[in-house]
Amino acid sequence: MNYLILDPSQKTNSGEFKISNQDRIVHILKVLQKKEGDKIKSGLLNDSLGIFKILKITPQEILGSYTPIIKPKRRSPGINLIVSVQRPPTVEKILELAGVWGVQSLEFRLATLSRTEYLTSPVWKEENIKEKLILGMEQGGNVFLPKLDLGFVPPGKNIPFEKKQSISERVSSPQTFLYLDKKGKFIQEFLPLEEKEYSILVGPEPGWTKTELEIFRKYNIPGVRLSSSVLRSEQAVSFFLSQWENSVSRLEGQRIRK
Template sequence: MNLILLDPAELDATGHAWLRDPRRLRHLREVHRATPGDELTLGIVDGAMGRGRLLHLDEAGARFAIERLDQPPPAALPVHLVLALPRPRMLARSLEHVTALGVKQITLLHTRRVEKSYWQSPELGAAKVREHLILGLEQARDTRLPQVTLEKHFKPFVEDRLPALLTGRRGLLAHPGMPAPCPRGIDDDSVLLIGPEGGLIPYEVERLLGAGCEGIHLGERILRVETAVTALLARLF
């Protein structure tokens, strides 16, 4: 936790912040080894970052005096990530990784090789998704929560939503066997589409290319989704 990220509801009218959840309290005690008087980096969800002084810490809660909030969060990546819904454990890691890298728009998409049971996972609950996004923000010292959209049907997404997403953006379909290597260091506003662990079926590839996406690849190696996502974002941006 490189940033103590505060919900606006945790602030009071006196300029103090109260933390009472066990995860952050445990981190303050065991990792930061914080004691009253320490100055730590704070941020407000979807707001600014700054510094605060720890006034009190025990098993029940921590209280900070906010000294300044004058630093904007880091710039977001210019990309909308469309990711075929991974299996639940991989979803949790992927959300944390892409959030830490600066992705602010995420669409989770159903494709043929996505197990239907994945859509029933508790990991897709709003509270669990937010938890993983918060962990990514804390890691990267960022405050802006990504927006996560669920698309449970492939064809309506391609026909009805994808054209609007691609307006003014570069569409990049990352899939093994595509003709072009992944570009490096682009600054185009982009939509990056990544298939599931078992890959996209030919029909899905055809529809995405037909919608205006460029096919790109990362070489001959077949990577796990969480590895491929990180590698693609790092190489592209």
């Protein structure tokens, strides 16, 4: 934890913040070795970065005050990650990466070759998803919680899953899409980035089918190449976000010099 992310729901009537999550309490006391009167770099969800001062510690909670210092801005252009259903450990890694970097939104949807047995995992529960996103945000110092959308309803007891909208159906909406593909163009070839938002399609482990690729061509969606190597899904997301940030930074630098 590099930053403690506070939620407005933790604010008490007196204006202080109460931390009752036992994992965070243990981390603050045992790992960070903080005590009453100490300060922690912090952030208020979707608002600001600042300092949290510990006022009181009990076995059940930590009470403290929060002082905002700066108002960060969302990344621009915004990135909407649209990821095909992956194996649960991969989903957890992608959630943390999305939280670290600060994507605008994150969607998980079924692709043709997605493994539907993965939908039985508890990883899709809202509280588990938010926990992984927050862990990433606390690592990266990002205060903006990505908007989340599942293109399916996970199965329940004796109830099969329900598909809402697949990736192939999703691309018909009026957005600027790019899909990750080893045969695509490098990000630098798409410069300058003139749109306010870009939606990035991440395929399943077996890859895109011919039918899906034909649909992408139908809607004039270009492919993005990240490496000459075959990447795991979480590696592809990490490579993309890193290369995208580098390209945007260079572009901004060129504009400033002009």
